[in-house]
Amino acid sequence: MTRINGFVGRRNFFKLVGVGSVGIGATAAASGLLWGEDLAVAQQPSNTNVEQRPKPLNPQAALKSLKEGNARFVDGKTLNPNQSKLRLQETSVAQYPFAAILGCADSRVPAEIVFDQGLGDLFVVRVAGNVASQTAIGSLEFATAVLGAQLIVVLGHARCGAVAAAVKGEPLPGRIGVFVEEIKPAVERVRNKTGSLEENSIIANVQYQAQKLGESSTILRTLIKENKLQIVGGRYDLSTGKVTLVT
DSSP: OOEETTEEOHHHHHHHHOTTOOSSHHHHHHHTOOOTHHHHHHTSOTTOOGGGSOOOOOHHHHHHHHHHHHHHHHHTOOOOOSOSHHHHHHHTTOOOOSEEEEEOOOTTOOHHHHTTOOTTTEEEEEOGGGOOOHHHHHHHHIIIIITOOOEEEEEEETTOHHHHHHHHTOOOSTTHHHHHHTTHHHHHHTTTSSSOHHHHHHHHHHHHHHHHHHHHOHHHHHHHHTTSOEEEEEEEOTTTOOEEEEO
16 A cells, blocks of 8 residues: 555555545545645645655654653643744644544643644644544544554543533533533443442543544554554543543
8 A cells, every 4th residue: 555654645545445434535535635645745845855754653652752741741841842933834834743632622621732742743633522523533534544643542531521411411402412422322331330420431431432433434443453553542630630541
């Protein structure tokens, strides 16, 4: 399979998608979006060679960088990397995020800050309850298959309102109930478990959404089989700022 620095070639992209893929493959084709070399090259200035593109971090190195960044954040020793004017100019012509985050839309959990990262470092998808919706899955397919990120972190957090609503199970107005319904299967998994149902559900939801990513997307599943992608879960503590991995 043709790849440029981890990027899937356009001809091979549809082989990777497969007939039963869930995500943005069909939408991309219908809208004329050309993935792979065309899209990757389109990000580059005309005088940039393929060899000059940074090599993607493998999943282990990417996770290590996130852990170190979070430790700096917790200790109050942030470096605030890649936030200079030069970095702004570099990322204006191309992006090479080393990791993708599926996080909650909660205003208290900004991924770039809690992991002490900068411009272009993380491809962040934020949905209430860190739900692996179809649009979220499609965005993460883009982050991995096209942009080359080899790590996805599903990031839940303490006192998540969306999870609390799923635990209560009460009718909700508007479209709020749509994403809450996506959390309820995780709640049922731990309903009879000892301890706090809400806290247990936060962990279960991270695990459930991470599992859903791997099972619902042919693209992500293929990358995992090729050892080009790892999906992990994490729980963010609102009081301490610490991210704990969820297995």
